[in-house]
Amino acid sequence: MTDVGSVERDRLEAGLRTMELTVRHRLDGLLQGNHTGLLPGPGSEPGEARPYQAGDDVRRMDWAVTARTTAPHVRETIADRELETWVVVDLSPSLDFGTAERDKRELVLAGLTAVAHLTTGGGNRIGAVVATGERTERLPARGGLAHARGLVRRVAATPRATGEGAVRGEVLTDAMDQLRRPPRRRGLVTVISDFLGEPVWERSLRALRARHELLAIEVVDPRELELPDVGTVVLADPETGRQREVETTPLLRREFAAAASAHRDRVSAALRRCGAAHLTLRTDRDWVADIVRFAVARKQSPTPGGR
Known part of the structure; x- marks a missing residue:
């Protein structure tokens, strides 16, 4: 009888190896140096x-x-060549969704893998705060490629949350506050999330900006931006479990698209006010190409970190 758990672990290991190779082969030649390639700017x-x-x-x-x-x-x-990077990883139930080539949880892992490999080396350290809505786990910052790989694997193995006890917005706020108390060494803070709900996390993110460069990686699925014309469907909120049957009329689809666009505008505006660089990864696009384009644009930009 096949051990389902071992099969899933094998698939996970194979996927992580593929992402590691893809990121290193596609990006190493473009991003020279350590953190100055990803978010260039004056040192401290x-x-x-x-x-x-x-x-x-x-x-x-x-x-x-x-x-x-x-x-x-x-x-x-x-510039301080020994960079300390902290990644706030949102793994709340809304990330367990996807209608394209991958789900959003896989895209979160892809973003974490890219950041880990782009900031590893030269004495740099990376740590993570993983928030599922049910619990928050801090993975200490250490240096070395072996630690970076182990950190990605530990995040990938985080159990999926059931949705009970998860309060949208407060999950990110609590995770960010863990990086403020006690104050961390100045470095780079990356937040990977779908940023659904109202931006109640803005105050906490702005407080981090006083000591750190900020990078926000927003993961998006196309069905969060517009509804297809599929007749009557049952929609479920993964955070609360609530369900509602709706008919995808032309009016509903227009209102849904308008509301989704307005929400993304609010998120983008909040990130700009916090001084965070903003990278969007979509489940229906090549995430490696999007990261390459973003990194090249940051190197060419006259202002660091979205300032």
Whole structure:
């Protein structure tokens, strides 16, 4: 008799190996360096002072050197090459949904795999806070490729939540607050979620912005954006289990699409106010290509982290 559990574990291992190879082969040549390739920008450590030039940020004026030399000087900053990355992983029941090539939970795992491999190396460390709605688990930040692979596997093996006790929005807020108390070393915080519900997490994310660069990875399924013309269907809320039978009339489909578009606009606006870079991954698109395009755009952007 076949051991179903072992079959699922074998499928998981094979899938993770495929994602690791895909990310490394497709992205290593494009993103040179460690974190400066993904979210480029000035560092946080003080460097040398130099004469002020037109266009320099006046907030970096070095008044001590300016007073000593009687000429305006600014203080350069250098990047800390040992990056600490924390990933907030949303695995609440709404992520167990998908109508295209994969479900959203697989896409969350894909985003985590990409971030882990793009930030591994050179003494960098990565950790995760995994929220299912029923419990929140913190995986400590450590360095090394073996740790990064183990972290992805532990997240992938997280049991699916039943939906009981999950409060939409508060799941992300609680997970983000775990990175604020106690304050973590300055670094990169990545939040991977579908961001459904009202953005009650905005205040917590904005508080993280005071110490960290922010990257928000939003996972989307096309059926969350528009309904097909399929007649009468039963829709279920995975968070609460509530069901409702509806008829997909043209009016309902237009109102659904308008509401979905308005919700995504609210999420995008909230992320912009928090200063987070925003990457969208869809279950019906090539997630590797989307990450490549995003990373290249970040390298070419004159402003870091969506600022």
